[in-house]
Amino acid sequence: MKYILAIFLFVSQSGYAFTLSTATAYKYSTKEVKLSVANDTCSGLGLDPSALLDLVEEAMDDFWNSVPTADIKFVRGGVGTFSANGHISVGSFMTSNGVVNEIIIGCNNDVTDFGSGTIGKGGFQYNSATGMKGGFIIYDDASVAALDKTQKKALIAHELGHAFGLGHSNFKPALMYYIVNPKMTALSRDDEDGITYLYPKTKKVGGCGTIEDISKAGPKNGNKEIMFLLLLVFGVLVSKQISKNSLK
Ligand SMILES: [Zn+2]
DSSP: OOOOOOOOOOOOOOOOOOOBSSSSOOOOSSSEEEEEEOSSOBTTTTBOHHHHHHHHHHHHHHTGGGOTTBOOEEEEEEEOSOOSTTOSSHHHHHHTOOOOSEEEEEEESOOTTSOTTEEEEEEEEEETTTEEEEEEEEEOSHHHHTSOHHHHHHHHHHHHHHHTTBOOBSOTTSTTBSSOOTTOOSOOHHHHHHHHHHSBSSSOOOTHHHHHHHHTTSOOBTTBOOOOEEEEEEEEEOHHHHHHHHTO
């Protein structure tokens, strides 16, 4: 007697929880994006620039560089000749550095738009003529210094998500949820869907083709060059949750 085994696959049609920073998908036109840190000493955090860069490299490898379906890689840059100190917003920090297709990182305890309980801010600037650049600032304070390495890496990876184009997710277990889960050591499926949506590996891109797609969102007309500037900055409220959890 023959038995026929039927396997039914039920594919859920669950909706995405991740969000983009805007309705239009702004993204880097290069497949490799360099991350560099400011040459300020993060004294409140107890980190010198090279130690912060080491942490950033670990964070990008543990999280966003491990998505096989995403066609973007974050690579270690260096300690730059730029500073986060003196910039009271992440936007100002990014504007101070003219390099595009890169992400800059710094520490500052004088960021007026941090707000209460916010210990990191990240975002990007997009210019249809020159491209995209990102940045984030970590709150340079003893409360952040008290976080363990895993928690610091989760914070950095969350801000990196904003710096390449993602907004906050509605999915609580996601890294991109507005409150970072301090115990996260890897991305959730929702985070992977988010980066894959922006940078799909299967999409055939031909260098400038990607730029052309993006620039449709910006005003452009003949030989008249019209600049389109977009600035997005997100904060992350984690300090209380992390402090609480870190004691466990
Ligand atoms: Zn955030």
